[in-house]
Amino acid sequence: MKAPKNMEDEARKELEKAFVEEAVPHMDALYATALRLTKNKGNAEDLVQEAMLKAFRYFGKYQRGTNCKAWLFKIMTNTFINNYRKAKKRKEVSIDEDIKPLAERAVALERDPMQEHFGDQDTMFFKLFGDEVKQALEEVPFDFRIVVLLADLQGFAYKEIADIIDVPIGTVMSRLYRGRRILQSKLTEYAKEQGYLSDRVETDLEEKKPTSLDDYRNRRMNG
Amino acid sequence: MKCKDFLPLIDTYVDGEFDELESDELEMHLSACPECRKKVDSQINWKRSFKQCLEGETAPVDLRASILGQILTPQTEQQDEDENVLPLREKVATKKGAIAGLSIAAIALLSFYAVPKFVTVAPAASDTEPVVEQAIDWHTGNFPIEVTGPESDRIENWFVDKVAFPIHLPAFKDANLLGARLANLKERRAAYVAYDIDGTRLSVMLFNGDGLLVDTENIKNIKGRDIALINQNGYTVALLQNGGVTYSLTSDISEEKMTELLSSSFSAPE
Known part of the structure; x- marks a missing residue:
């Protein structure tokens, strides 16, 4: 294993490691809930994926060791609501x-x-x-x-x-x-x-x- | 406290939201009132049953892989290594850090995560591994053949403009190449090829296995090549990587027979 090229790489790896340890273990819980929110597997997968990627983007702002599960659920719930609002505006999807x-x-x-x-x-x-x-x-x-x-x-x-x-x-x-x-x-x-x-x-x-x-x-x- | 005061508090009580003093007061009523006790028990049962009914849905393996694949930095140095096959076991063993074990390089077809929870698709969970499941579905489905054998050149050429990876069909001993068709494994485009070996059907699927996760426990080293052997629903499924393409082999032969077949048909990687 080569040493990371510079400090930036090091920081990124640290962030990834923390995310894997703190956030990723909640993925099943998010998925089980997403299934009942979106009502189908494909949409549930999309929702979890979007929420997790968003969570990683903002993970620097998340205070380590606080309530990661609640934080992830907040992101997922907001994502879900926003997506539905968008869908409603576009009128592409049948509106729930x-x-x-x-x-x-x-x-x-x-x-x-x-x-x-x-x-x-x-x-x-x-x-x-x-x-x-x-x-x-x-x-x-x-x-x-x-x-x-x-x-x-x-x-x-x-x-x-x-x-x-x-x-x-x-x-x-x-x-x-x-x-x-x-x-x-x-x-x-x-x-x-x-x-x-x-x-x-x-x-x-x-x-x-x-x-x-x-x-x-x-x-x-x-x- | 009377029942009419207690009843509206049942949910909050069962949810454990009262502090100790408050709970004491409620429990005093409960100990004297079997009616309310029954309702509390019922609410507790409800909550428990609800949870049991809905929990246990785990995120699909490929969803996990897809998310991690987008988040985690690829291990670029692995691209310098042999492209033909990833000596998976060695890699996992030499990497100690959680993130250090991630191999999501574009060429890493069987990707392994050194964080144990991701590396291991537990035997029970392997039922949900969609690639294996779907490989078996294709094997048993008896779908119509789009191009017929037995000449492998003809089939390889047929796939040229249909799939985004090279098709090199393995030469199995005493096998009759029946034919092939386009297929898919989840969202992955796949080439499905059917063989007949002494009256037993062998299904081979070729696909791009980016991000595919395999349980380390299933990995066997056969002639210097790491191959995942999975037994599911009475079928033996082998997953391996050759020339940057992932192969799945499915048949209802024993693991030993499959191993024999593999070692005679896929030459050792250079």
Whole structure:
């Protein structure tokens, strides 16, 4: 192995080495999430590739030893959103409805039966429908889907998710709560269609929102 | 705390977002309320099942190779070395640094990364190695032949304006050259050539193997040439590099038979 020609080579190699050690191990996690964002393998590969190359370009600015995974997910999420915006402008690709702003969907969402819990049936759904879970998830609007993926597939904390998608923690909580219920209600529909559940499943419509952490903490403080 | 106060906090509780004091308060309610306990358990199960259902999707090997290939500096000095074949094992062994082991030189057809996680396509993961998988697909697919044998000159000439690399067909002992066609391995354009050896079909594919990753465990040195031998779904697939072109050989013969075939048909690199 020859010595690097000059300092520049040395620095570049250092950067490559750090990137391989810190960023590259998260590639599988990025890919698993990208699959559920883009809904197909080819696009998922393109997305991961674009995000990783972008991450390498900006890797000099990344502070070593901090939360590399969250940093990579932020890059990938932004890349995904930007690409879809571009696609929408060009009108070349069929537009994914779920990228519409939240406000436009709010009315329609209210009509969805919000279901609290599956009781003992919850794990059954996953056993019965591997692919259906993926399909149901892909039907969950993007803003909710990304939060569910970041929390439940990748195990990010609320604070990290808030940083990744650039929204307040309260928004993360309500989207996560709602995203999970949308997914659960979709799976309940599948189960009914397939006859695994009777049509008269109890739906608990009372709790549509999680209590915000701040509200909860204020209440504790005041009484 | 009452159930109506607890219920909206279930997600946040299960997500582990409460501090210790807060959790204590919630758990006090839980220990007294089997109804809420059940809902918490259910939510925990949901979260776990969701994860199990979606995890385990690993980035495809060629995606990994493509990304690393674009990021990492090529090892230019390797271009000075023998272009016919890369003595892969030796190279990996002599390189100590993580990055030092990268060989993504344009001519390095079987590229190896010295960082173990990339070098090794674990046996389970080798199922997803698309080149091997697709080589088997082509072998078993029985696709129509576009140019017929048995004259190898005729087939080599047919490919001249169809693929961007030279086609030199190996001469197998007692083999009947059936014919050839254009094919592809993932996005790689490939020449597919079919042989018959004593009634057994042998498929040979020639392609540009830039960035192709192979498990070091599969590498065998046969007559001074490093060859990857992979057994998958009952087929033996050999990958090797010759004259700057990557060859895959697929057949349902044993590894020993394949080795024998290889050593008699590919001369040792100079």
